[in-house]
Amino acid sequence: MSKQSLAENFNPLNISLVVAMSINGVIGSDNQLPWHLADDLKFFKALTTGHTVLMGRKTFDSIGKALPNRQNLVLTRQPDLTLPGAICCANLPEAIQIARRAQETDLFVIGGAEIYRLALPFVHTFYMTRVWVEIPDSEGLVSFPPYNTEEWQETKRLNFSANAQNDYAFDIFTFQRKTKPIEWMEN
Numbered sequence: 001m002s003k004q005s006l007a008e009n010f011n012p013l014n015i016s017l018v019v020a021m022s023i024n025g026v027i028g029s030d031n032q033l034p035w036h037l038a039d040d041l042k043f044f045k046a047l048t049t050g051h052t053v054l055m056g057r058k059t060f061d062s063i064g065k066a067l068p069n070r071q072n073l074v075l076t077r078q079p080d081l082t083l084p085g086a087i088c089c090a091n092l093p094e095a096i097q098i099a100r101r102a103q104e105t106d107l108f109v110i111g112g113a114e115i116y117r118l119a120l121p122f123v124h125t126f127y128m129t130r131v132w133v134e135i136p137d138s139e140g141l142v143s144f145p146p147y148n149t150e151e152w153q154e155t156k157r158l159n160f161s162a163n164a165q166n167d168y169a170f171d172i173f174t175f176q177r178k179t180k181p182i183e184w185m186e187n
């Protein structure tokens with residue numbers, strides 16, 4: 001292993017997942033968020049600014065542009081795709097390698113469902129906004145993938161009320177994985 005890849009492997013990279021989901025696990029509807037929660041957006045901005053965010057191509061399309069003041073990584077299977085302000089990655093190991101090579105301390109996996117499913121085994125910290133609404137089943141809904149709640153220890157919870165800026169009441173939970181996540185080692 002070269003000196004460079006040794007440094008990349010031993011540079012601790014905390015991989016976090018950030019999601020907002022309804023009581024019944026819905027995260028999106030027709031490639032949009034099903035709510036407007038200004039205080040959750042503020043939390044997300046404060047958490048991720050200055051770091052690297054990783055998202056699926058559909059989530060990038062739904063946001064419509066790269067998130068400012070963050071390194072934006074976008075997973076896509078389209079080899080020739082270029083997106084303004086973002087680095088396109090063919091797979092998860094490539095994205096993790098880019099974050100490590102940039103000496104990043106925190107990589108935030110910000111959705112959508114396909115990317116959450118892919119990244120979950122590698123996640124150390126799970127920021128879950130629980131939106132206290134049940135979204136009725138309909139076409140175009142996207143849900144958070146099934147996961148084992150027993151693997152996660154709640155370490156923090158913040159409460160927010162519904163008001164003019166927040167469509168619904170919500171809580172932001174922080175969970176830490178109880179056991180070590182899978183580490184991605186390059187060779």
Ligand SMILES: NC(=O)c1ccc[n+]([C@@H]2O[C@H](COP(=O)([O-])OP(=O)(O)OC[C@H]3O[C@@H](n4cnc5c(N)ncnc54)[C@H](OP(=O)(O)O)[C@@H]3O)[C@@H](O)[C@H]2O)c1
Nearest residue numbers: 019020028031032056057058059076077111112113114115
């Ligand atoms: N509530 C929340 O916190 C939250 C957060 C983020 C997103 N969302 C919502 O989630 C929905 C989008 O989620 P989604 O699951 O439909 O899409 P997504 O995960 O955002 O993106 C899926 C795309 O990622 C690429 N991809 C997936 N697996 C890959 C792999 N193994 N290797 C390389 N590329 C891969 C493919 O892009 P190509 O088609 O280009 O190949 C695929 O079409 C939207 O409604 C959005 O608003 C909600």
